[in-house]
Structures are given as structure tokens and as C-alpha cells.
Amino acid sequence: HLSFYFVQLPLKVRGLNTSTQIEVEVCSKTVINSCSDCIRSGAYCTWCKQLNFTKPGEQEAARCDTRAQLEERGCMGNDIISPMNTLTVTKNTALSTNAFVKDEPIQLRPQEVNLKLRPGLPRTFKLDFRRVEGYPVDLYYLMDLSYSMEDDLRSIKTLGNELFKALQGITKQGRIGFGSFVDKTVLPFTNTNPEKLKKPCEEKELFCQPAFGYRHVLSMTENKADFNREVDKQRISGNLDSPEGTLDAIMQAAVCGDRIGWRNSSTRLIVLTTDDGFHMAGDGKLAGILEPNDERCYMDKQLYTKSNDMDYPSVGQVASQLEKNNIQPIFAVTKNMENVYRELSRMIPKSEVGVLSEDSKNVVELIQAAYNRLSSKVTVTHDALPDNVRVTYTPLCPGGGPAGDKGVCDNVIVGEMVSFNVTVTADECIDRERSFLIGPLGIKDKLKVSLSTRCECECDDPKEENHKDCDRKGKVNCGMCSCNAGFVGQKCECAIGEKDESSLRAACRKDNGTECEGRGDCVCGICQCYVQQGGSTYYGTHCECENESCEKFQNKLCGGNGKCRCKICECNPEYEGTACQCKKSDEQCRTPSGSVCSGRGTCQCNQCKCIEGYQRPYCLTCPACQTPCITKGKCIECLGFQTGPFSKNCSQTCKSINEFEMVETLPPGKPCDVRDVENCRVFFIIKQLDGEDNYFAQILKTRECPELPNIYAIIGGSIAGVALIGLLILLIIKAILYMRDVKEFRRFENEQKKGKWTPVNNPLFMNATTTVANPTFTGE
DSSP states (O other): OOOBOOOOOOOOEEEOSSTTOEEEOOOOOSBOOSHHHHHHHOTTOEEEOOTTOSOTTOOGGGGEEOHHHHHHTTOOGGGEEOOOOEEEEEEOOOOOSBSOSSSOOOOEEOOEEEEEEOTTOOEEEEEEEEOOBTOOEEEEEEEEOSGGGHHHHHHHTTOHHHHHHHHHHHOSSEEEEEEEEOOOSSTTTSOOOHHHHHOOSOTTOSSBOOOOSEEEEEEEESOHHHHHHHHHTOOBOOOSSSSBOHHHHHHHHHHOHHHHTOOSSSEEEEEEEESSOBOOTTGGGGGTOOSOOOOOOOEETTEETTTTTSOOOOHHHHHHHHHHTTEEEEEEEOGGGHHHHHHHHHHSSSOEEEEOOTTSTTHHHHHHHHHHHHHTOEEEEESOOOTTEEEEEEEOSTTOOSOBSSEEEOSOOTTOEEEEEEEEEESSOOSSOEEEEEEETTOSOOEEEEEEEOOSOOOOOOOOSSOGGGTTSEEEETTEEEEOTTEESTTSOEEOTTSOHHHHHHHTBSTTOSBGGGSEEEETTEEEEOBOTTSOBOBSTTSOBOSSOSOEETTEEGGGSEEEETTEEEEOTTEESTTSOEEOOOGGGBOTTSOBGGGSEEEETTEEEEOTTOOTTTTOOOTTSOOHHHHTHHHHHHHHHSOSTTGGGHHHHTTTEEEEEEESSOOSSOOEEEEOTTSOEEEEEEEEOSSSSOEEEEEESSOBOOOOOOHHHHHHHHHHHHHHHHHHHHHHHHHHHHHHHHHHHHHHHHHHHHOOOOOOOOTTOOOSOOOOOOTTOOOO
């Protein structure tokens, strides 16, 4: 029987311990088909199993409401189904007073509880914790042996006895272990030269051990001599960069519990001493190490074997493993690293930071102070919770603070009991029983919470198979009829015959939606619509109509000027609008020419509603539309000069230009122009008339055509141009030849000047002139 019930908020205010706190009972319902659906809807939803509680045709979801509402409507108290939370303490051993008992000391109670919760309804119980006096302590001293820690190593070799003495002051059951670390032995973290790997320290350093990542030196021991002997064997080492492989060492010390020797019942401490920062996840990529850290133990012959194969762990991974293994780290660092490790401590629960002196001689006092701070602070929290489960803690100690996802009590002395109120809430139903652990950080003792939800109804129905209230055709299930095959209806009154129930129900669905739109019951394939709170009834084939949800104006349905019919206003003759809010009038829509919205829109509520693109108030302009100067150019050519692509069918193609005239001159203003098929410019003015595609045009009779070219001038110019070009070519050739001759002549002259000639008489040469002397001439 499918039915729907929409949200109602019945409220019940119940006074609590203080005047400012109230508990409000709310049942918010959506789709309710059964008692189980009702219980799942909210923490305060209850179900009435009383027979004949619902009226004929009323939805069965009316059985679901708050207890107060159901009682008010006549449901008897013993017929109201409301599963409550139950808490069963299955193990509640008393707290131990000291650690010197045969069995493991008990510091937390209860130890096991079983919760059955109603979804959304919280359940609170009390959790007690008391730290027993003399509880065992396992302290693992993890030391940075890079070269800069040389003086600190000398100091720790002399402080073994003091360490044991300080530990004995805390507990008689104390043990100490020792481990050391440097960094991954690959570039760029460590020099991989074979000689440098063997001796990574400076040349002057005589006692230097080979480079290594992490080495477990000594498992937990109560023997001071063993500790002093193993620590005395340690030698300094070295690496290249400042950050160290600190997180690698912490991770292995946490997960290799059997190698380290952690006891099951002890306070586990790691004391880390260093003077530098740390590498973290992702830094391994610098050395080509891409495999992420898998948080597993890889120890062989006391060495971490995956140091060079696996990346550094992240801070989150380290914090998770420390919490999982109940280990509390104490970071003993030099002053320059204090801020770095305080930031790290904020991300690791139950950790402390102390500042080492230059040579680490104050490490014993530092450990004592850090342990006192750790042991005096009790932080209660949980491990991974099941989905849709919330847990909050309210400390019941002085200055405990408000409720939250952790409970914290400070300044708690050994032997003092502190308590917490633990509130568990399941927001939704859980398919099967789940469990989780609650306990103080750093302490092994845990409370196991087994959790299941109560989402089903125990109605104690009549055993009769064919009950009289179901027309002897079905049995009662939590007050409703569960009909036999072949019958349906609130009282199994409808015989479906050869039809199956699904086809009858399909007839009640509009467009494969909800049966009867959630406003009626499907009876024999016909919707029987519900009555609304106002008294009116849903109607229509699928109960899709009602007359109370139309648009309102001035807080009146349909503005008081019409009637609501199936969610739509039917206005009186003189009104219009979606809410009949406007008187019919077009006075504000008329243009000076008398048209309504320029023929490009409709007048609604005395305002123009323009077609797309045109703007109010009168739909005159369309800024986004293409200008008619462009769109009507071909029609102007066709109408004015009977040319162009539209010339054969101009009257039909260009009927949007209802009027046009040819004019000698155009009115002032910038005209439109278009080029026709003869490349002449046609000038015109076009105006839009009333209507979407209605224009008037004035066309200038005179076109602006380009002049025809002078053929003779073109031919003559071409010939003259060719002749001029030929002449220029000849002159260029002549100039080139002339320049070459001048160059040759000058070269000849230069060679002639360089020649040297010796004058010599030719013996064969006879002068052509003969001189004859007169013998009779005396000179007088």
C-alpha cells in the first residue's frame, strides 16, 4: 500500500537540567509505506498500530507522527510503536589500585558494552579511567648518530645509570632499549663513494662507523650493564644533507614490536634525540625512490633493509602507527630545532618536546619532565567509526572543557579517577552489528563498543491469517492490511481478477510518476484523492489538480480578481496576468501613431512585452538585430532599377518593403548604400513601419557609377612603359661595361708604373741623319 506524507513539524519542548537547554521532538516525514519507514524517518517518529486508526481513503502514513500528536488524535499509548535505545554492559571489571597484581592491571571501565540505537537518537554512558601506580614503562632511546651529534653521543655513554635511576623513580617495572639512525645511503642524502660509505665522517675522525639508515641496537632490557655496554659500542656516522631519516626510524620502532620488545601492558615511550630536521614522504623521489612507505616491519640483522627501496613515511602515517601501537614520543631536540618539532608534535597526539643542552647532559631531566606532562594529561578518543556514527565526549573533571570528538582532562595525578560522558549517535540504519574501540591515547586499555540499530517494528500482530478488519482477505501487519494475492486496497476490498497489481497501479501514475501524485490512494486502478487541510479536495484523474496553489498578488489568491483552477488563475473579464493582478488596458502600450507596441509585441498589464530583440517601452528599436541597410540592399536594387538577383521575382521576394519612391535627393542624414551588379553605388533611406517586417524606402534615382577606362591611354602608356624599361636596361648594361673598362685601364696603369727599364743601344740601329763637314770652312 503506497502512500505519501509531506513534511510536518510538530514540536514538543521538554525542560532539561538547565533553563537554557530544550529538547525538541520533531517528526519530519517524506515517503512512509510501513512502520519501518516511519521509524527510519526520525528519532521522534512513532507508529500507531491501532486497528481502524485511519479513516476510509486516508493515507496509512497518517499513522506516523510524534507520540504527542498520535495520542492527541486518539491512538492508545500501548498501541504506539517507538523502539528505544538499549545499553548492555557485558564486561565491567573493577579498576585496579596498583600494578603489582598477578593479572594485567585494569585502568578503564567498562571494558565492553553492547548498544542498540534508534537512528538519530543519542545514547550516553559513563567511562571511568584511573592510572595505576607503578604501571610498567618501556622506554626506547632513539638517537641521531650523524656527525653533528658527536658530543651528545659522548654524554649519553655516561648517563646510562642516571637514566635507569630516573626510570626506577617512575616505576619499579621499567625497561630501556636503544636504536640509532642517520639517513638513506643513496645520493643526494649520503655520499655513495665506496670509501665514503665506509667512513662518512671527516678524515681526522678515527672512530666512525659506515653509513646506515636505521639500526636497532638493543631490545628492551632491565639490565643496566647491557645498556651501558651496547651504547658504549656506538660510533658516530655521517651523511650529506641536514635533514635526517628520523621518520623512517620512528616507523620501524613502532611497527617492529617483537624486535623492539614492547610489552603488552606498559606505557610505551620513544625518546628521540636529534639536532636536525627530518625527511618526509616525497623526498625519496630526489633519489629515484618512488615506492611509497607501506608501514610494515623490514628488519634483518638489526638493520632496516628497505631503507633504500622505500620512500620516507608521511607524518600522518607515523602518527597513525604511534597511536595504533599506544606509543608516546618525546622529542629531545636542540634549541634551533624546537619550533620544527613543536609543529610536528601538534600533528602527533600524546607527544612532547624538550630542549637539549649543547651536549645533551640534561636529557634525563628532560625525559622526566616530558613523562610527567604526558601522564598528567588524559585524552580519550576512538578508532575508525562505522559510517554514519558519531561519538562525542564530555569530560567530568575540573576544567575539562566542552563536549567534542575528544575528551581531555589535564593535571591528573597517578591514582586519581577521571570520568567522561560518552554519547553515541547512529544517524542511519546499520545493516549488521559493527564495533569500534574507545580509550585514552597511549594506553592499551580500551572499551569495545558493539553497535547495532533498531530500525524494525515489533508490533505483536494478531496471528489470524484472514483477519476480519481486512475483509477476511489478508492479515494485519502493524495495524495495516497485508492482502492476499489477487486483492488490494486499504481493507483488501478490491479484487484485481486477471489483472496484476502492477498494471492497476500503473493506471494511477501520470507519466510513470508517483501514484496519484502523492495526493490520493490508488484503489482498483482509480485515484481516490485526499482532502486538504483547508477542507478542499484534490481532483483530476491522477489527483494532479488543486485550487489553493495559484500565484498570489497582495497576499490574495489570483489577486482576488479571478478563480484558481488546477493551479492556474482564470481571471475576471476586466483583469489579466498570471495572478490576475492587472486591469486590461493598452493605454501605456500605444505609440504616437496609435499602434499597440509598434506591432512588435503584446500589451500585458499595460506594458509592452516585445518580441525577442526589441526594447520597451514601445518595441521601436532592436539593438541586436541586423540593420535593414544590409538585409534589404538587394531588394532596393530590384525595386529601384530592376536589376540584381531578385529582379525576376521582385514583388514576391521583396514584399516586406510595402512602399518605396524614387527621389532626386534624399533627406538630410547618412543614407544607406549598396553596390549593384554593375558595381554602381545605390543610395537609399529605409524606415521600419509598424510590424515585425514592414518597411518604407526612398531610393535616389541617380546611381554613382565608376567611369569607363581610356583604352588608348592604357595601350600608349603600356608601350611607353615597355620602351622606357628597355632603355633603362640598355643604359644599365652600358654603365656596367664602362665601369669594367675603367677598372681594367687603371689596373694596366698600375702595372706599368711598377716596371723598371734599363737604356741600351741597339748595335743594328743606324741613325737616319748623316752629318757632312765642309773641308773648306775655317770657322770664320
